[in-house]
Amino acid sequence: MFTRREIMKTTLATGAVAFMAPAGLGNAAAPTLRWQHLPAGENGFYRAPVLLTGPTEALLIDGGFTYPDGRAVVEAIKATGRTLGTIYVSQSDPDYYFSLKPVREAFPNARVIAASATIEAIRGNLEKKLETWGPQLGENGPQTVADIVMPEAFDGDSLTVDGETVEIVTVADMENRRYLWVPSLKAVFGGVMIFSGVHVWVADTATPEVRAVWRANLDAIAARNPAVVVAGHMTPDAPTDLSGVRHTKAYLEAFEEELARAADSAALKQAMLARYPNLGMGIALDIGSKVATGEMKWG
Numbered sequence: 001m002f003t004r005r006e007i008m009k010t011t012l013a014t015g016a017v018a019f020m021a022p023a024g025l026g027n028a029a030a031p032t033l034r035w036q037h038l039p040a041g042e043n044g045f046y047r048a049p050v051l052l053t054g055p056t057e058a059l060l061i062d063g064g065f066t067y068p069d070g071r072a073v074v075e076a077i078k079a080t081g082r083t084l085g086t087i088y089v090s091q092s093d094p095d096y097y098f099s100l101k102p103v104r105e106a107f108p109n110a111r112v113i114a115a116s117a118t119i120e121a122i123r124g125n126l127e128k129k130l131e132t133w134g135p136q137l138g139e140n141g142p143q144t145v146a147d148i149v150m151p152e153a154f155d156g157d158s159l160t161v162d163g164e165t166v167e168i169v170t171v172a173d174m175e176n177r178r179y180l181w182v183p184s185l186k187a188v189f190g191g192v193m194i195f196s197g198v199h200v201w202v203a204d205t206a207t208p209e210v211r212a213v214w215r216a217n218l219d220a221i222a223a224r225n226p227a228v229v230v231a232g233h234m235t236p237d238a239p240t241d242l243s244g245v246r247h248t249k250a251y252l253e254a255f256e257e258e259l260a261r262a263a264d265s266a267a268l269k270q271a272m273l274a275r276y277p278n279l280g281m282g283i284a285l286d287i288g289s290k291v292a293t294g295e296m297k298w299g
Contacts, residue, residue, distance in 0.1 A: 054162025
């Protein structure tokens with residue numbers, strides 16, 4: 001998919017990283033927690049890890065895909081001056097954990113955790129993922145199982161950063177889907193439920209029924225009335241608000257409409273490109289179309 005030369009470029013968007021606090025609070029009600037997202041470009045599948053910081057501690061929500069992405073995250077963490085206590089991996093896809101080796105090397109005392117189901121899913125297809133991506137990533141990604149930072153099991157429903165609660169939300173009626181909700185920031189972070197500025201990855205939700213459940217859960221996220229939403233996959237310039245939720249739901253609705261009248265995956269892909277001509281991560285549409293029409297099996 002990518003050449004080694006392309007992969008060698010750091011995919012984090014320079015200049016896109018900034019500490020954020022909830023809009024409208026002002027100096028009179030400065031929050032204890034702050035956040036910054038670290039969005040990658042195309043070679044990193046537009047992944048957006050989130051760094052959550054308090055007065056002394058830091059929590060990294062997810063890794064990225066390439067080692068250059070991981071090293072850029074390391075520099076961002078160091079720049080905060082906080083102690084990285086925990087890395088939480090919210091999803092089993094390789095672009096959520098492949099980049100963690102340089103992060104672990106820089107912060108050996110940070111615990112790396114994930115839900116038991118997430119770890120089981122990682123172990124279930126790790127060798128296949130390494131076989132597929134190792135040759136393409138070369139020195140910029142893991143090559144063997146020994147290169148993988150495997151999380152420890154954590155099935156609690158919350159974490160803390162300097163005493164403030166970070167809730168782990170298990171998505172209703174969907175297999176192995178989670179995101180994090182920070183009440184004090186009214187913020188949604190992590191997970192693979194929300195996309196912004198890119199094609200939506202539907203290959204893991206192969207039936208209309210499960211995609212309908214997905215849309216219902218997007219409504220549940222919107223009902224929280226979040227002030228901040230960082231999509232799991234997003235272009236570096238995408239807004240960090242409910243627009244990602246709206247985009248994902250509208251895309252899934254359009255996908256169902258076009259799937260119902262498409263003769264094959266090529267027709268489905270063409271119809272979706274006509275409706276969404278300027279989105280990134282075209283591989284998501286390419287594979288998703290084939291899976292939805294039964295031309296390819298995935299997972």
